[in-house]
Amino acid sequence: DIVLTQSPDSLAVSLGERATINCKSSQSVLFPSNNKNNLAWYQQKSGQPPKLLISWASARESGVPDRFSGSGSGTDFTLTISNLQAGDVAVYYCQQYSNIPFTFGPGTRVDIK
Amino acid sequence: EVQLLESGGDVVQPGGSLRLSCAASGFSFKNYAMTWVRQAPGKGLEWVSIITGASDNIHYADSVRGRLTISRDNSKSTLYLQMNSLRADDTALYFCAKGASGSRFSTLDGWGRGTLVIVSS
Numbered sequence: 001d002i003v004l005t006q007s008p009d010s011l012a013v014s015l016g017e018r019a020t021i022n023c024k025s026s027q028s029v030l031f032p033s034n035n036k037n038n039l040a041w042y043q044q045k046s047g048q049p050p051k052l053l054i055s056w057a058s059a060r061e062s063g064v065p066d067r068f069s070g071s072g073s074g075t076d077f078t079l080t081i082s083n084l085q086a087g088d089v090a091v092y093y094c095q096q097y098s099n100i101p102f103t104f105g106p107g108t109r110v111d112i113k
Numbered sequence: 114e115v116q117l118l119e120s121g122g123d124v125v126q127p128g129g130s131l132r133l134s135c136a137a138s139g140f141s142f143k144n145y146a147m148t149w150v151r152q153a154p155g156k157g158l159e160w161v162s163i164i165t166g167a168s169d170n171i172h173y174a175d176s177v178r179g180r181l182t183i184s185r186d187n188s189k190s191t192l193y194l195q196m197n198s199l200r201a202d203d204t205a206l207y208f209c210a211k212g213a214s215g216s217r218f219s220t221l222d223g224w225g226r227g228t229l230v231i232v233s234s
Contacts, residue, residue, distance in 0.1 A: 001175075038218060040220040040221075042221075044158075048226075049224035049225060050150075050158065050208075050221075052213075052220055052221060052222045055213065055220045061222065091157075093157065095220075095221075097218050097219060098218065100163070101172070101173075101174045102148075102160045102163070103160060104150075104157060104159065104160060105157075106157050107157045107158070
């Protein structure tokens, strides 16, 4: 199974500043049939189901603010939240959908400093 | 608008059985893969099982294989999870989620609010 690790476990960022979350995969999530990285990012606010933010490592979902951006390839990925807002307080998960089982990372909690 | 409504969660004794349902609306259910994801209290997300639109591809996490069975009824736009031989570590909020495409290899772009399963004597 592919194991995803996230760092840091949690971070506190001042309003308007940048939050950076890393996700590392135990093996490449580059999908041979389309040469895309099958890596997604989800946001889960307290008491709510997860919400898809980014697909294919860097493709922002419709309606997601451009303050959220994804990057990386192969085994190393980053979610960046620019100009952090109070509404961004949540736990963020990466997920690979390249190899079954489609595993999630352990999550990174983002709070306001 | 995609809507997913899970039901069937309950308190059950170890070794017991339960059947979860997920009623879908707002999209052409038969054309999309569907997934169950669970979240133990205070913990992270765990992928459980996936079924393609025509039920021709089904996969499970090792932790549930042989005890949990995913199925769907496209005529009713409903996803199911039959849970047998339940254990304490199956205690979790169970989410159903819609795949972004008919392929297994897609993201989860719609989620229900979950149904809570508690396995306890």
